[in-house]
Structure formats: structure tokens, C-alpha cells
Amino acid sequence: MIRTYRKFGLIGMGLALTAACSSGGSDSDVTRNSLNLGTTSTEEARNGLPFASEGGLEGAFEEVLDQVDDLEVGESAVVTLSLLRVIAPEGGSAPAVQVTDETVTLTRTGPEEFDFTLAVTYAGEEVEVDIAQVVEDESTESIDLSELPFFPIPADARAKENVALVQFFEFTDEEELVGFGHVIAGLETNPDDLVALGATPDGGSVFYQGDFLGAATRLDSNDEPILADGQPVQVFGDVSIEASFSDMSLGGELEIGTYDGASFGVEFDDVDIVGNGFETSNTGVSCGEAVTSCSGTAQVGGAFFGVDAAEVAGLAEFDLSGFDDEGNGERLVGGGGFVAEQEVE
Numbered sequence: 239m240i241r242t243y244r245k246f247g248l249i250g251m252g253l254a255l256t257a258a259c260s261s262g263g264s265d266s267d268v269t270r271n272s273l274n275l276g277t278t279s280t281e282e283a284r285n286g287l288p289f290a291s292e293g294g295l296e297g298a299f300e301e302v303l304d305q306v307d308d309l310e311v312g313e314s315a316v317v318t319l320s321l322l323r324v325i326a327p328e329g330g331s332a333p334a335v336q337v338t339d340e341t342v343t344l345t346r347t348g349p350e351e352f353d354f355t356l357a358v359t360y361a362g363e364e365v366e367v368d369i370a371q372v373v374e375d376e377s378t379e380s381i382d383l384s385e386l387p388f389f390p391i392p393a394d395a396r397a398k399e400n401v402a403l404v405q406f407f408e409f410t411d412e413e414e415l416v417g418f419g420h421v422i423a424g425l426e427t428n429p430d431d432l433v434a435l436g437a438t439p440d441g442g443s444v445f446y447q448g449d450f451l452g453a454a455t456r457l458d459s460n461d462e463p464i465l466a467d468g469q470p471v472q473v474f475g476d477v478s479i480e481a482s483f484s485d486m487s488l489g490g491e492l493e494i495g496t497y498d499g500a501s502f503g504v505e506f507d508d509v510d511i512v513g514n515g516f517e518t519s520n521t522g523v524s525c526g527e528a529v530t531s532c533s534g535t536a537q538v539g540g541a542f543f544g545v546d547a548a549e550v551a552g553l554a555e556f557d558l559s560g561f562d563d564e565g566n567g568e569r570l571v572g573g574g575g576f577v578a579e580q581e582v583e
Contacts, residue, residue, distance in 0.1 A: 272337045272517070272537070272539070273320075273322075273337060273517050273537055273538065273539025273540070273552065273553045273554070273555070274512075274515045274516065274517035274539045274540075274541070275320055275422055275515055275539060275540050275541040275551075275552055275553070276426065276429075276512070276513050276514040276515015276516065276540075276541035276542070277426065277429070277513050277514060277515065277541075278429060278512060278513030278514075278515075279429070279513070280428055280429050280430045283425075283426040284318065284426075285317055285318050285319060285423070285426065286315070286316055286317040286318055287317060287423075287424070287425055287426070288425060289425065289426055289427070289428040290400050290425040290426065290427055290428070290543060290544045290545050290548075291425075291545065292545055309344075309346040310346065311346050311347065311348060311349060311353075312345070312346065312347075313345070313346055314343050314344065314345040314346075315343070315344045316341055316342070316343050317341065317342045317343075317423075318339050318340070318341055319339070319340055319341075319342065319421050319422070319423055320337060320338070320339060320340075320421070320422065320553065321336075321337070321338050321339075321340045321360070321361070321419055321420070321421050322335070322336070322337050322419070322420045322421075322553045322555065322573045322574070322575065323335070323336045323337075323338075323361060323417055323418065323419045323420075323573075324417060324418045324420075324452070324453040324454065324455075324470050324572045324573050324574075325408075325416065325417040325470075326415075326416045326417060326455065326467060326468050326469050326470055327455060327463070327467075327468040331457055331461040331462060331463060331468070332455060332457065332461070332468075332557075332571045333454070333455040333468060333470060333571055333572060335555045335571070335572060335573045337553065337555070337573075338361070338362070340359045340360060340361075340421075341357070341359045342356070342357070342358055342359070343356070343357040343359075344356055344357075345357070347368075347370075348370075350370070352369050352370040353369075353370055354369040354370070355367065355368060355369065356369055360406075360419070361419070396448070396449050396451060396575075396576075396577045397577075398424075398448075398543070398544070398548075398549045398551075398577055398579050399544060399548065399549070399579075400424050400425045400543040400544035400545075400548060400549055401422065401423070401424025401425065401543035401544070401549050401551045401577055402422075402423055402424060402577065403420065403421070403422055403451060403551060403575040403576065403577045404420070404421050404423065405418060405419070405420055405451055405453075405574075405575075406418065406419035406420075406421075414467070414469065415469050415470065416469065416470075417453075417470065418452070418453035418470055418472075418572075418574075420451070420452065420453075420553060420573065420574050420575040421575075422540070422541075422551050422552065422553060422575055422577075424543040424544075424549070424551060425543055425544065426514055426541055426542065426543055427514050427541075427542040427543055427544060427545070427546070427547045427548075428514070429513040429514045431545070431546060431547065432483050432486070432511065432514060432542065432547060433483070435483040435546060435547060436482075436483035436484040436485075436486065437484075441482060441483070441484035441485075442481070442482060442483030442484055443480070443481070443482050443483075443484075444480070444481050444482075444483070444547060444580055445478070445479070445480050445580070445581045446477075446478065446479040446480070446481070446490075446549070446550050446578035446579060446580055446581065447476070447477070447478050447578055447579070447581050448476070448477050448550075448551075448576060448577050448578025448579060449474070449475075449476060449477065449576065449577060449578070450473075450474060450475045450476065450477045450492050450493065450494060450554070450574060450575070450576040451472070451473075451474055451574050451575060451576070452472070452473045452474070452494065452554070452572055452573055452574015452575065453470040453471065453472055453473060453572050453573070453574060454470060454471065454473050454494075454496070454556075454570040454571055454572025454573075455468045455469075455470050455471075455570070455571050455572060456471060456496065456499060456568050456569070456570060457568060457569040457570075457571065458565070458568060458569075459561050459565035459566075459567065459569075461569065464499075464568060470572060471496055471497075472496075472497075473494050473495060473496055473570065473572060473574060474494075474495065474497075475492060475493030475494045475495055475501070476492075476493045477490065477491070477492050477493070477576040477577075477578050478490050478491055478578070479550055479578055481511065481542075481547070481550070483511070483547070486510060486511040486512075487508055487509060487510055487511060488509050488511060488516060489505075489506055489507035489508060489509060490505075490506060491503050491504065491505045491506075492504040492536075492538065492554055492576060494554075494556060494558065494570065494574075496568075496570070499568050499570075500525060500526065500528075500529065500558075500560045500567050500568045500570070501525065501526055502523060502524065502525045502532070502534065502556075502558045502560060502570065503523070503524040503525070504521050504522070504523060504534075504536045504538065504554065504556060504558070505521060505522040505523075505524065506518050506520065506521045506522075506538055509538075511542075514541050514542045514547075515539070515540065515541040515542075516539060516540060516541070516552075517537070517538070517539030517540075518537070518538055518539070519535070519536070519537040519538075521535070521536045521537070521538060523535075523536070523558055525558075525560035526560070528562065528566075528567070529560040529561055529562050529566075529567045530561070530562050530563055531559070531560070531561050531562070532559070532560045533558075533559050534556065534557050534558035534559050534569075535556070535557050535558075536554060536555065536556040536557070536558070537554065537555050537556075538552060538553075538554045539552050539553060539554075540552015540553065540576070547580075548579060548580055549577065549578065549579045549580070550577075550578050551575065551576060551577040551578070552575065552576055553573065553574070553575045553576075554573060554574060554575070554576065555572070555573035556570065556571070556572065556573065557569070557570075557571045558570045558571075
């Protein structure tokens with residue numbers, strides 16, 4: 239049974255709580271693959287948040303407050319966020335990696351300022367929080383989500399001006415780490431802005447640099463878990479992406495490794511940008527000099543965020559192997575997310 243923690247820090251939910259107050263739902267016309275976080279609509283971002291403006295998240299928060307005030311009793315505002323989860327294996331040698339759409343919903347329940355219900359969905363489970371009760375109890379730093387069986391703990395975040403990657407831990411009652419969740423939340427770039435960038439003299443050629451954060455199960459050459467029960471460990475690395483908005487394509491590399499194990503590079507090239515999002519499973523794999531055999535598969539996707547595509551962020555899932563002739567090395571199976579910002583010359 240997954241532990242049901244009693245408290246969840248509002249700092250970790252800052253983006254989600256802000257998002258919940260935005261305009262309800264999204265009717266974008268994008269046909270979304272599993273890791274494409276973007277939209278082709280120029281009217282409304284798919285995640286339900288406003289498109290990026292000069293005010294960044296701070297400006298969006300003011301816009302959100304105005305929209306909250308306009309909600310009638312019974313009306314709701316909904317944000318859809320993509321959740322990538324890495325769950326420890328049960329009776330197998332590899333973990334499960336899942337990508338699902340989860341929701342944050344804010345519903346006005348009465349005419350007063352704090353008459354709202356916040357509903358948070360994680361891994362298909364939902365719990366509701368009475369905002370008025372939170373305010374009355376002066377519980378401004380945490381809210382009670384004890385009913386949520388798959389309870390996320392905010393462990394780390396990679397935050398930029400318009401987008402953030404948040405990672406969650408999942409534990410059993412016996413303090414055993416059994417899973418990680420990764421969510422990207424932010425203010426998407428309006429697809430029209432990318433077209434405008436492509437018409438600039440430099441063709442909208444932009445280079446991004448940032449961080450990758452994820453989780454994976456470590457396996458040996460016999461596909462046996464290196465750690466007890468295949469518990470997932472954190473993986474980390476850098477991300478570099480170069481985008482050309484004149485021909486609406488991008489390429490780049492994710493570096494993925496553990497603290498004391500193998501490291502890998504996942505390369506991708508000629509990936510189409512459709513609207514403000516992208517996705518590809520056409521990737522190459524490289525690894526360090528210590529191994530003689532390197533292989534694997536990966537799927538990478540994401541979207542552009544901020545004014546003039548100031549940032550790019552996304553999710554990736556992977557199955558990567560690197561071994562020498564004596565079987566030394568490891569296989570990493572898992573997933574995670576990345577955030578990067580434009581490099582200014």
C-alpha cells in the first residue's frame with residue numbers, strides 16, 4: 239500500500255494552484271502523442287494556462303486572480319498536466335513507465351472570496367480540499383491530502399521564468415521508495431510567435447541549455463535489478479537543444495546518468511515542431527568510453543514556453559544499456575523531464 243502522507247507543501251503546488259484558476263479547459267486542435275506537451279491552437283494553450291506574456295508567471299498570476307473573481311458559483315476552471323511516472327517493478331526486471339493526463343480543478347462553491355474547492359488528481363486518484371477551511375485554519379503552508387493513496391512529495395524542481403519541472407517521490411508505509419512522478423507546468427509560447435521568429439533575419443535559430451532530472455531502475459547484464467526490489471534511483475544530466483523556427487525543426491541531446499553508474503547520451507535530430515510542441519522516438523544512443531556495447535531506445539517530447547520561446551521543456555522515457563566485454567555496466571529503464579533556457583551570446 240502506498241503511504242498516505244498528511245501534508246503537502248503549497249510551495250510544491252504553486253504552479254498547479256495558480257494554474258487551477260485559469261480559464262476552464264482547452265479546445266486546441268492538436269493531435270497529441272504521448273510526450274508532446276504542445277498545442278497547434280493560437281487561441282488557447284492545451285494545458286489550460288494562459289499563453290506566455292511579458293509578465294511571466296507573476297503576470298499570469300494576476301490574470302488568474304481576475305479570472306477567479308469572474309467565476310460564478312458552480313463554475314470550474316481546469317488545468318491538464320502531463321504526468322510521467324516511474325514505478326518500481328513487481329515481479330519483473332524492469333519498472334513501469336506511464337504517461338497520463340492529470341487535472342487540477344478549482345470550483346467556486348459560494349460567493350465569498352475563499353469559497354472554492356481544489357481537486358487534485360494524481361495517478362488516477364483524486365482528493366478535494368476546501369480552500370475556505372485551509373484559510374480559516376491558517377494552514378497557508380500546507381493542505382491535507384491524506385486521502386490520496388499515491389501521494390506525491392515535492393522533492394525537487396527545476397524552475398525557469400515561465401515553466402518548471404517538479405519531481406515527486408512515492409513511498410510505501412515501510413519507508414521504501416517505489417516510484418517517482420514528473421510534471422511540466424508553465425506558460426506556453428503562442429504558436430504564432432514561433433512563426434514570427436522564423437521570419438526574423440537569423441531565421442529564428444536558437445540554442446537552449448538546461449537540466450534533465452528523472453528516475454530509473456538499474457539492471458545488470460542479466461537484467462537483474464542492481465538494487466533491492468528494483469527500487470528506482472534518481473538520474474540526472476544536461477540537455478542541449480537547437481531550434482530553427484524558419485523550418486520548424488529542432489535537434490539536441492539529453493545526458494542521462496546516475497551518481498555512481500553509467501552515463502548515456504540520447505541524441506535526436508530533424509524533429510518537427512508542430513504548433514509549439516514536438517515529439518520523437520527517432521533517437522540515437524551513445525555512452526562513455528568504459529563500455530564496448532551501447533544500445534537503447536528513447537522517446538522525447540515537449541513544448542516551448544515564454545515570450546519568444548525563451549524556454550523549452552519536456553519529458554522523456556528511455557531504456558538504455560552500456561556494458562563492456564566482461565558484462566560490467568548497467569541498463570537504465572525509466573523517464574524524467576527537462577527544462578532549458580535560451581543561451582544569450
